Amino acid sequence: MALHFVVPDCTDAAVGELVRLTGAEAKHASVVRRVRVGETVTIGDGRGVWLEGAAEDVSASQVSVRITERRVQDGPETRMVLVQALAKGDRDEMAVQAACELGVDEIVPWQAARSVSRWEGPKAAKGRERWASIVREAAKQAHRAWVPEVAPVHSTAQLVERAAHWRLLVLDPWTETPLTGIRPDGRDLMLVVGPEGGIAPDELERLEAAGAERVRLGDTVLRTSTAGPAAIAVLSANLGRW
Numbered sequence: 329m330a331l332h333f334v335v336p337d338c339t340d341a342a343v344g345e346l347v348r349l350t351g352a353e354a355k356h357a358s359v360v361r362r363v364r365v366g367e368t369v370t371i372g373d374g375r376g377v378w379l380e381g382a383a384e385d386v387s388a389s390q391v392s393v394r395i396t397e398r399r400v401q402d403g404p405e406t407r408m409v410l411v412q413a414l415a416k417g418d419r420d421e422m423a424v425q426a427a428c429e430l431g432v433d434e435i436v437p438w439q440a441a442r443s444v445s446r447w448e449g450p451k452a453a454k455g456r457e458r459w460a461s462i463v464r465e466a467a468k469q470a471h472r473a474w475v476p477e478v479a480p481v482h483s484t485a486q487l488v489e490r491a492a493h494w495r496l497l498v499l500d501p502w503t504e505t506p507l508t509g510i511r512p513d514g515r516d517l518m519l520v521v522g523p524e525g526g527i528a529p530d531e532l533e534r535l536e537a538a539g540a541e542r543v544r545l546g547d548t549v550l551r552t553s554t555a556g557p558a559a560i561a562v563l564s565a566n567l568g569r570w
Contacts, residue, residue, distance in 0.1 A: 330380065331361050332370045332471045334464060339373045343398050347371055347379065349391040357391045369393055374467070374475035376401045401473040406567055407433040407516040409494065410556050411487060413440040413523040414447060414455075419553040423521065424459050426557035428466035428476055431564055435463060436518075437481040442525035447481045456480060484531050487520070488538040494518040496540035498532065499559060501549045503542040507562050510543060517563060521556040 333356075338347045349357050349371075357363045363383050371379040371393060380397040410432045412423050424435055437459060439447060447455045460478040467475040487496070495515040497507070499522070520527075520535065527535075536542070545558055564570045 329471070330368045330370045331357070331363060332372065332468050333357060334374050334468055334475060335371050336373050336375075338371055338379060339375065339377050341371075341377075341379055341395055341398070343395050345395050346384070347381065347393050347395060349393070350389065354391045355388050358386050358388050363391060370471070371395075372473050372475075374464075374473075376403060376473050378473045403474060404433060404567075404569070406512050406514075408560060408563055408567075409434040409436060409516065409518045410560065411436045411438050411482070411518055411520040412556055413438045413521060413527075413552060414443040414445040414481075415523050415552045416444040419524070419551065420445070421459070421462055422553040423556045424478075425462050425466045426554075427560055428463045428472075429470040430557055430560045431472075431569060432476055432556075432560050433474065434477045434479060435459065436479045436487075438487065438520070439481050439483055440523050441484070441528040441531055443523045452481050484534060487518075488534055490518065491535070491538035491540060496520060496535060496538070497559075498522075498527065498535055498540050498542050499545065499555050500527070500532070500542040501544050503544050505541065505543050507543040507545055507559055508566070510541075510563070510566060512567055519556060519559050519563070521552055521559070524552055 341347050367383050378399050379395050381393040381395040384394050385392040410427045496518045498520040
C-alpha cells in the first residue's frame, strides 16, 4: 500500500503536474517514512481530492511528486460527529485518534460539568491544535480522503443549540434503548460521550429537553476512551458505510 500524505493546497492539481511536500510533511516523508525516487505515494487535500503519483525528487526540505491519477471522493450523505468530553490523562486523545481511524466526520471537544481537564483561556486553543494534529496523523494512517474537523471546545449550552439541526445520541449505560437499533432518518448524527464520572443529571436533562436520545452499548460500562470508537463502529454498520 502506498504511503499517504496531506497537502491542503493540492486541490487543483491535475494529472502530469508536480505536487510538492514541504516543511514537516517533507521531513516525515523523506526521513521518517524513507520515500525514495520512483516510489508511488498518494496525496490528498483533506477535503475529498485524492491524487496518486511517483516521487521525482526527495530531500528533507522538499519531496516532489508527479501526479499520474486524480479522483474526488464525495463527502458522506449522513455525517457522524463525536462529542468527546474532556478527560484526564490521554484518554480523550485515545478516543479522538481511534474515532478518526474509524470514520468520524467531525470532533467536538466538550467541557462537561464533570470533566477533570479544563480548557480555559490559551489552553483552549492549544488543546484544539493538539487534537487537530492527532486527527491529521490518524487520517493519514487510515488513508482517508476527508480529514475530520476539530471544532472549538463546546459548553453544554452550545451542544443544546446544535441539537436543533442534528440528531443527538447520548451514550448512557443505564438506559434501555440499544444503539444497534438506531437507523438513519436523514439527519446528521451527533454522538455524545461523557467524562470519567459520567454525564451530570442536569446536563442529561438539558440535552433530552433539546431532543437528545439516550442509547447504550451492550451490558457493560465502557471507558470514555473506548465508548465513542465502539459506538462509531456500530453506527458505521447501521449507515451502510461498512
